[in-house]
Amino acid sequence: MELDRRSFLAGCGTFSIAACAGSPPSLRHASKDDLAADLRPTDNPKFVEWLKAFRSRARHAGISPATLDATLPNAGFVPGVITRDRTQIQTRRTLEEYLSIATSDERLAKGRAAFARHARTLAALEAKFGVDARIVTAIWGLESQYGEKRGQVPVISSTATLAFDGRRAEFYETQLLAALRILDRGDTTLSQLTGSWAGAMGHTQFIPTSYQSYAVDFTGDGRRDIWSDDPTDALASTANYLARNGWRPGLKWGAEAGAGGPPGRAIQPQSGGVRFTVTHNFNVIKTYNNSDFYAIGVGHLADRIGGADPLNGTFPPDENDLTKDDRIAIQRGLDARGYDIGTIDGVIGTKTKTAISDFQRRRGLPVTGTATAEVLAALR
CATH class of the missing domain: 1.10.8.350 (Bacterial muramidase)
Incomplete structure (x- = not known):
């Protein structure tokens, strides 16, 4: 790097x-x-x-x-x-939260559209430089939302x-x-x-x-x-x-462990979460941004743009004992009550925290802005 x-x-x-x-x-x-x-x-x-x-x-x-x-x-x-x-x-953020943002439905849909729209150019780039065109597209998506x-x-x-x-x-x-x-x-x-x-x-x-x-x-x-x-x-x-930073043509970045990916070293960036097997090209992606989360985000988004399925593994509950599905349920409950919580993705950002605080205030609950089992129960 x-x-x-x-x-x-x-x-x-x-x-x-x-x-x-x-x-x-x-x-x-x-x-x-x-x-x-x-x-x-x-x-x-x-x-x-x-x-x-x-x-x-x-x-x-x-x-x-x-x-x-x-x-x-x-x-x-x-x-x-x-x-x-x-x-x-x-x-x-946890890896689960990071990947929820990196491979959101919106980013994935726009990525597939961009990949199709620029297919000829991307194919020419892959032929010239030997770098997987989906990886280039994924970096584009994470860096600027495909130019937006x-x-x-x-x-x-x-x-x-x-x-x-x-x-x-x-x-x-x-x-x-x-x-x-x-x-x-x-x-x-x-x-x-x-x-x-x-x-x-x-x-x-x-x-x-x-x-x-x-x-x-x-x-x-x-x-x-x-x-x-x-x-x-x-x-x-x-x-x-x-x-120029050493990409090896034809070598995948890695894959979820047990998913039939290439041989490589094992990593588990989030304790209790999904395990991955990564290759030399994973390290090359990290020359662009020296973060395991970023490199996994790029690699997984590239795979999804190419038609791959979501990860099979699961992540542990968060510090408040909520799963991603629980957090999504909170966001949907707030959205149904007219709150602007942004994207429903299970990631508790500023808008969701603000909405939770207002909901807690109106319900007479302690105002913390934190997604908890108590908030989830009150929304059901």
């Missing part, structure tokens, strides 16, 4: 899906008008002074005067990226703000310089150079240094365009990334 991507993921939370995404979920690609107010560049005199000092370092690093003249005067301080960088909440959540924060402004802030100054100044080189090369324009609040870009959320190392012009138009609505270059870049 390259050090810069490991550093980036350490700051964004490797267990989360689209952890550093900057745009809200939607059925379309979000516009800059959808950005939260604190993610829009603003004036900051100290930041302007920092940019003046940075300019000399950028010239020394080989960035052209023309690119610096076009970008730095238009860069703005983005307060929201500092807030998010300093106050990230690392939600510790690419992020619209200006990358020059976000990386400059994080470099100026100083918590990880060297890392983000390196990302800023890499982003400027993208513009120097002409791969995209300043207005199109957008991404997550942390600088991850395009359909498969490359950071600028990963882009420099692995991005591919597969369309042949002279630009390595991972930002456009056409995902071809982004998907090719991801396939290239995996290939």
